[in-house]
Amino acid sequence: MMKYTFILNPNSRSGMGGMIWETIEPELIKRQVEYECLRTDYPGHAMKLVRELTADREEHILAVLGGDGTVNEVINGICDISKVTLGYIPTGSSNDFARGMKLPKDPLKALEVILNPGEIKKMDVGLLTRAGKERRFAVSTGIGFDAAICHQAAVSKLKVLLNRLKLGKLTYVGIALNRLFHDKPVKAEVTLDDGVTKQYKKVYFIAAMNNPYEGGGFYFCPDARSSDRQLDVIIISNLPKLAVLLLLPTAYKGWHVHFPGISVMQCKKVCVKMERALPVHTDGEPVFLRKEIKAELLKEQIRVISA
Structure with missing residues (x-):
């Protein structure tokens, strides 16, 4: 043994x-x-x-x-x-x-x-690559609004209090509401495996996901599978802030994917260029602000013990 x-x-x-x-x-x-x-x-x-x-x-x-x-x-x-x-x-x-x-x-x-x-x-x-540096991820990596929430949660005194009350997940909800009204959406360019670059206006965040959940239970990419050799990419763009606010609760059930302004696609590699430097995260862990990131999968897989 x-x-x-x-x-x-x-x-x-x-x-x-x-x-x-x-x-x-x-x-x-x-x-x-x-x-x-x-x-x-x-x-x-x-x-x-x-x-x-x-x-x-x-x-x-x-x-x-x-x-x-x-x-x-x-x-x-x-x-x-x-x-x-x-x-x-x-x-x-x-x-x-x-x-x-x-x-x-x-x-x-x-x-x-x-x-x-x-x-x-x-x-x-x-695997996230930014400014020549690499960092692996198990769940997801993202840039923009979702990463800004992770950055703020990492230093939040509210998170400590809610954790003690066994309500830690609410930390992300509270910070999300705060960031939504203070952060300004940006233009972005997204390039997938086919080499075609698409332009997006008023982008709130872009996440490349290996698992379907992020941010304490948001079901952002319902079709994501951790062993399918694909990343699922979600882009939230070109929506008024009120619409994003109303859509957030639906993301706990995965219903958000049926609304305009929500783009979900699969790829093996994605390159994202933002209009300005924004927060980046891997598995909720803050990374320095960047304008450009690339996400892909390692050739090797890891074995995970499951029920």
């Missing part, structure tokens, strides 16, 4: 991650599971720990206990994606990775899936 390496973010969901580990570890001991636990102490630490761990390029089972941001760090730290099997116990605010992969929210149920997998799925891994 291979050893499980747990990557624990004790500060996820404002400290809930550490408390959840206190319920997980006794179960591992009781079952006599061979494991080690690597705790993260600061942003970027999970990536460093995983890079050191997988530098041997041998087979590893990594079980992440944290939020989407921790998953993102782990994905970016893996030296050889094809040699890793990934398990996940969601303890974050949005948990879109777990939602998209249909993993249990309950920590003990998620642990049961890791220890007794129903299926090992192969998952595509996205």
